[in-house]
Amino acid sequence: xxxxxxxxxxxxxxxxxxxxxxxxxxxxxxxxxxxxxxxxxxxxxxxxxxxxxxxxxxxxxxxxxxxxxxxxxxxxxxxxxxxxxxxxxxxxxxxxxxxxxxxxxxxxxxxxxxxxxxxxxxxxxxxxxxxxxxxxxxxxxxxxxxxxxxxxxxxxxxxxxxxxxxxxxxxxxxxxxxxxxxxxxxxxxxxxxxxxxxxxxxxxxxxxxxxxxxxxxxxxxxxxxxxxxxxxxxxxxxxxxxxxxxxxxxxxxxxxxxxxxxxxxxxxxxxxxxxxxxxxxxxxxxxxxxxxxxxxxxxxxxxxxxxxxxxxx
Amino acid sequence: xxxxxxxxxxxxxxxxxxxxxxxxxxxxxxxxxxxxxxxxxxxxxxxxxxxxxxxxxxxxxxxxxxxxxxxxxxxxxxxxxxxxxxxxxxxxxxxxxxxxxxxxxxxxxxxxxxxxxxxxxxxxxxxxxxxxxxxxxxxxxxxxxxxxxxxxxxxxxxxxxxxxxxxxxxxxxxxxxxxxxxxxxxxxxxxxxxxxxxxxxxxxxxxxxxxxxxxxxxxxxxxxxxxxxxxxxxxxxxxxxxxxxxxxxxxxxxxxxxxxxxxxxxxxxxxxxxxxxxxxxxxxxxxxxxxxxxxx
Numbered sequence: 001x002x003x004x005x006x007x008x009x010x011x012x013x014x015x016x017x018x019x020x021x022x023x024x025x026x027x028x029x030x031x032x033x034x035x036x037x038x039x040x041x042x043x044x045x046x047x048x049x050x051x052x053x054x055x056x057x058x059x060x061x062x063x064x065x066x067x068x069x070x071x072x073x074x075x076x077x078x079x080x081x082x083x084x085x086x087x088x089x090x091x092x093x094x095x096x097x098x099x100x101x102x103x104x105x106x107x108x109x110x111x112x113x114x115x116x117x118x119x120x121x122x123x124x125x126x127x128x129x130x131x132x133x134x135x136x137x138x139x140x141x142x143x144x145x146x147x148x149x150x151x152x153x154x155x156x157x158x159x160x161x162x163x164x165x166x167x168x169x170x171x172x173x174x175x176x177x178x179x180x181x182x183x184x185x186x187x188x189x190x191x192x193x194x195x196x197x198x199x200x201x202x203x204x205x206x207x208x209x210x211x212x213x214x215x216x217x218x219x220x221x222x223x224x225x226x227x228x229x230x231x232x233x234x235x236x237x238x239x240x241x242x243x244x245x246x247x248x249x250x251x252x253x254x255x256x257x258x259x260x261x262x263x264x265x266x267x268x269x270x271x272x273x274x275x276x277x278x279x280x281x282x283x284x285x286x287x288x289x290x291x292x293x294x295x296x297x298x299x300x301x302x303x304x305x306x307x308x309x310x311x312x313x
Numbered sequence: 314x315x316x317x318x319x320x321x322x323x324x325x326x327x328x329x330x331x332x333x334x335x336x337x338x339x340x341x342x343x344x345x346x347x348x349x350x351x352x353x354x355x356x357x358x359x360x361x362x363x364x365x366x367x368x369x370x371x372x373x374x375x376x377x378x379x380x381x382x383x384x385x386x387x388x389x390x391x392x393x394x395x396x397x398x399x400x401x402x403x404x405x406x407x408x409x410x411x412x413x414x415x416x417x418x419x420x421x422x423x424x425x426x427x428x429x430x431x432x433x434x435x436x437x438x439x440x441x442x443x444x445x446x447x448x449x450x451x452x453x454x455x456x457x458x459x460x461x462x463x464x465x466x467x468x469x470x471x472x473x474x475x476x477x478x479x480x481x482x483x484x485x486x487x488x489x490x491x492x493x494x495x496x497x498x499x500x501x502x503x504x505x506x507x508x509x510x511x512x513x514x515x516x517x518x519x520x521x522x523x524x525x526x527x528x529x530x531x532x533x534x535x536x537x538x539x540x541x542x543x544x545x546x547x548x549x550x551x552x553x554x555x556x557x558x559x560x561x562x563x564x565x566x567x568x569x570x571x572x573x574x575x576x577x578x579x580x581x582x583x584x585x586x587x588x589x590x591x592x593x594x595x596x597x598x599x600x601x602x603x604x605x606x607x608x609x
Binding site: 016019022023141149157255273275 | 429432436437445446520527528547548550551555558562568570572573580
């Protein structure tokens with residue numbers, strides 16, 4: 001297990017390096033000369049040359065990448081072109097906001113969807129199964145940003161129960177900050193429960209067909225024990241992979257739900273930087289989210305051995 | 314008639330596949346119709362008719378510029394359909410070509426392609442598309458390019474693994490032994506084997522592309538205005554929620570129904586072409602627009 005973990009961690013290093021190469025190449029593919037963008041109409045040859053030296057773009061690509069990578073590894077993601085703030089600082093100030101919403105939503109979705117999926121599988125081809133399956137395929141088709149808009153309309157505009165926009169950190173403002181979390185979390189949860197329920201149901205059905213389940217039932221074990229002690233651990237692993245994918249999607253697509261509810265998270269940071277052509281910030285956000293996703297996948301793979309007793313390394 | 318049609322397509326004659334086919338067919342028709350007819354001009358402003366609620370003359374109401382929402386939703390269908398079709402098509406062409414080459418020839422070429430592909434796949438959901446939109450800038454071609462590059466890696470993986478499983482079979486060896494050239498062997502014997510799994514993936518990806526396109530337009534990083542897009546219309550509706558809720562309702566319903574149709578059809582196509590995956594979750598819709606197939 002230890003060696004497997006070490007090997008798996010080692011395997012994610014080349015992926016992380018290639019991610020930086022892709023981001024680097026993407027940023028270099030932007031049409032236009034960054035010096036010209038920064039200096040604007042100022043065409044002082046000496047200043048221009050000095051700037052090139054400072055940015056390191058008088059070197060060849062490989063040298064540029066080497067220098068840049070060196071700085072990334074020490075946590076220096078450059079400075080924002082707009083307000084000169086360090087990019088890493090900007091990201092770290094925004095990320096907790098996104099993390100709160102995403103984690104709360106994923107956790108809540110799991111708490112609803114896993115039992116729903118297990119229940120639908122247990123009652124396969126009955127009315128309750130059809131109801132759950134139908135609800136899931138309908139919910140999976142409604143985009144969360146539209147659910148968000150409709151929630152705002154009903155609960156903020158018409159009934160004024162929840163604030164229309166804004167955000168306070170739960171860590172700082174305590175329970176009163178929860179009112180800002182409710183609607184965005186519901187909007188995300190609606191879509192996520194659908195996909196998790198479908199996955200949980202289908203893998204559970206596969207497992208419930210196996211002979212050891214028949215055997216467990218024949219021994220006279222209770223349904224609950226058969227479902228949760230015998231079937232569930234074997235059926236949960238694919239859902240775990242799905243959760244990894246969902247976390248990645250939520251992090252990369254955070255901008256959408258953050259726009260709906262005007263939440264100042266990392267998604268808004270990225271999209272605003274794209275509007276403002278603030279490329280150091282764009283680059284920093286891309287690398288940060290991609291690295292986070294590499295780590296999420298790593299954790300999922302390691303948890304796999306824990307949840308799926310058939311996998312041994 | 315419909316039963317015959319779905320059967321000929323190899324789809325399970327079930328209610329869901331009919332519903333999926335009907336919904337998707339309806340949106341395709343609307344998209345085509347909007348090219349020749351919409352009740353009003355979807356981009357022409359008419360300040361005399363601004364912010365009218367739904368009525369007999371404007372079924373879906375009008376926006377603050379007096380533009381007819383029904384006409385804009387119809388024209389938006391054409392944008393969404395063309396972009397999803399375009400991006401899935403280019404992803405399929407790129408992914409299948411590289412995947413088959415990679416799987417068939419193997420060796421260092423295979424290793425390099427697989428490694429690069431894995432790196433591209435390390436970008437979750439919308440992230441790669443967002444980054445590419447920053448580079449390319451918002452435009453119709455830009456969205457197609459960004460989405461097809463995001464989806465090509467999963468196509469590549471499927472094409473590569475199908476190729477690997479087929480290239481050792483006797484009829485491929487026989488084709489080579491008969492002196493057929495490599496290109497002919499690939500086109501005649503390898504490509505047909507890859508079509509079914511790629512088609513399953515492609516149907517699933519239509520929904521992803523549609524959702525991603527709306528999400529990008531919603532963020533203002535998709536097809537730029539004044540072209541009507543469902544996502545863009547939803548973004549504009551945010552400021553008017555207290556006065557003109559119809560502006561938020563109809564584009565959202567359009568996206569949801571189109572996605573429902575594509576998801577139902579996707580399930581049906583997968584059940585018909587890939588019995589092993591029957592009952593598995595199809596494309597996993599996730600909020601924020603990043604639909605991704607479960608089998609990466």
